[in-house]
Amino acid sequence: MAEERVLTSDSFKVRRKSFNSGGLSMKNNTKRLVSLLFVLILIISTVTACSGNNAKDDTAEMDPGTNNANVTQEKNDVAFTDISGDIRGNTAPTQEQIDEVNATLNDTYLGDNYDEVIPSDYSAYPVKGDVVLDVWMPANSNIPDMNNHAVQKQVEKLTGIKVNFITPPIGQEADAFTLMISSGDLPDIIIEPGRYPGGLEAGVNDGAYLDLTDLMEKNAPNYTQWRNSDETRRKTTVTDEGRLLGFYGIAPYSEWTWFGMLIKQEALDKTGLAVPNTIDEWHTFLTKAKEVGYKAPLNYGSTYGQIFTGIINGAYGVWDWTFLDGNGKVAWGPAQPKAKEYLATMQQWNKEGLLNPDWATADFNQRMASAISGDTAVMMDSPDTMWSYWKEQSGIDFVGALNPVLNTGDKSATTYKNFKRTGTEAAITTQADNVEAAMAWLDFSYSKKGWEMINFGEYGTVHLIDDSGMPYYPENSYIYKDPEGQPVSTTLWKYRMHTWPNIRDEHHANPLITAKGSYSGEIRKYWTENMDTSMAVPPLTFTKEEASREAELGNQLSTLRGEYFAKIIMGELPVDAYDKFLKEAQSMGLDEFLSIHQAALDRYNKR
Template structure:
């Protein structure tokens, strides 16, 4: 199924974006630029010349072709348009958290830090009290008309990026688009076709398919997966429980403490005992999993549309040239039910958000520069680049050029996007444009999987715990409780599935969780949710 946007969808999409003017107009020259609000109030060039330091982790795709974001076309063009010079500081890949902590401890802060401050120890409030971030309410009101307009028109996003007392602390990465779910369950479509099987929807369907793969296709590991991926939103949702904290009609619950978790573990244990789940799931790495997919040992897996499906479809024709993949909907227990527990990202991505630090002596200029990311022109530049170079307008639709889709330096689509744009990972501004996703997914099977995985993404809002924040005291207590709970829960998860612990001991397991104060942890989350619901 092709997800190219028709005219009605474009109209709706532009309305959702909440920015004046057509996104389809492309990047006009700076002397003709028209942002969402008055150009006189939002023109970032009026503050030049300014030099700012900017700490941000380098995505792996970008690191393969550039040493700094200063080499990325988007930022080069942004400097030309604004006159603002950015000195990027990138931590070494793999040591981002360590380097972030060292930077905060040193007190030697750059002017801008891009990070996920929802994960800051003690929460965003603590980042402000630690003098790592400044409050942005007045700054945005005076210097960021594009972001201000978006937040005024999308109060649910504003609610997500403020502390409980209403303080805005970042310029956020905001998700848009109708196909936000980037990963899910994938099967060998050629095997399904050969065996006359439909794509599974229910748990019973999955049991039948995996048995057929084992018996009739001699699959040694019918369903292969890695531990971290199994312990996420997948089969658990069929049993009405989340894999961690979630929301049930306004009440916070912890999935592994619920009775539905017992039913989920019972099914996973049965599959494992029958040889339907990869026996190596707890220890195997990505390389071993890839090998099982490509050599025909496995017929189903969890993977991502871009990095997984694209890789396999590109490099694995199969012995008979019939290798094919298909995405399956998130599983349910009974046919006709709609899934709710889906790996849908938050609209406020958390990661890819930029905070201004107290070391910044050019706060107004910085805010105007960041605000450009939320303008029509800024969104097009960040997501599609320069017309005639990285994209061309075709019937009002920005089509990536061969520099992106068929890169002459043999870069993958993701790598080429990372070299020239800032679109493949969350970053300040709007992310997840459907027109980007439709082209990032090169294969028809990827486009179809994107639609399948995201079909019921709105249902996730019923169970997805909002981005609540604990007080520093609560955060400290919660961290101590969950460190013990998570370790125990992870150990018992493996024991139950592998049969080392009988399911009949489930009540003893939940009693131990209670002893570890899981109910206090739930109460802390509930208090945070109650405060979140009062935010304005």
């Protein structure tokens, strides 16, 4: 029996029409009768080898752990033939096997590789009828045309939902988003809805986005099961009032720290020094690096935060922004006691020529050009990025160093902590014509099949499946051997989605980590296991009133901090100018700013 699904304005409803097939899907109000019918028909179809099941003969290779190679695995009203024996460990799949993986919802070959099992509810697919969703998302230079992205084309075929992606020109995302919101002409779905003034929750409160609380369990069973399978995932995807407002990127684990100090191995060799740890050791190393030929040894600027990166300043407890103090209360990093000491250090390093002179203005391309030159010895960046630019493209080996500490014996620390919230998020707007279809399309990303496709791309050309049921990239994968010669930093977007509202498996699916010879994952794991993250603030949500005021104060404080700290480090202002900065910050409403964050933290802790 097969089923014909009809999308209505109220819900997904199912009508069924009968025809002979071995691929069985049974659901009836009388459970006992259903079970008997299911067994009877399954036996008949097996004996008669009646199509649909792709049944093997008695000599077929049996999947380890099973007693019958023709066993079917039932997934929420959809029965699949177990094909794990054909797919797992197969390094040269046939076209028929490739089609079975890529063109069907069969996921029996995928293993359960995490502490919690990824859901496999496909009862909504394929949606019948002409369903087309408009989805707005920011542009990505590595994806020329999202409407022709290979993964999204696969998702469209399996879900039966067509999508029209709307992407503004690169660099015009902010203006395009503002214009879209102000016009009142909204698409069905918005990727990165937090761009709304005041954030996602403000968008819901203002009537731009839908509150999905009462719809999630029914229309997004995979997302619901996955977010509820772990307390951290549950807590970070719900508001203080218990509302569910969107689909968040949520991982199977807390991802490794991704940003830190990276040193060229040749710089260590030329200076003859060990990897530095304390601020004094770093000063000695950078000074020596300059003496041996590195004109601007530390690339201090960063497109991730320019002056503030939480690396050097963290040694002084002068964190980038908010953090948790020793009592678990919210504090503001730039206002900490050792701020002047930090600024004096950086002013001295800048004066001595230890920093790149364009640190305050350099964009990403300028930084990478400097990185591969002979001027730079140290980058403050991601080892994934630098494995691509240094090792893969330029043959430059490097090592990772822990965040600096002030005194020998101090514990290296960072305010970065992944709370299993990762990737990005999506919201459904109040102008969505078909809310159920929009939720079904987003929910697919949280199914086991969606997890495979979005993280690892197409089976055969991009990934294969190992003996345990885990996807992996073979050496001849399009990820590493792109027919058009693109580097991995581009193909990780071209053949898969690197950031998306989905179950993101960064440790296994990031090709910059998993590439043969790559040690970026080892560096990130080393950082994560050896740095204190107790001061990290979890994802907070603000009330409508708080959000507006927090944004106003935050922008003013950020601008103030940027101006004062940059001028002090560049020597345009004396270090004592910090005292004036702090008074201005307090007069702007620093205490109010902190009280807003503390109230949000208190509510978060009670979720």
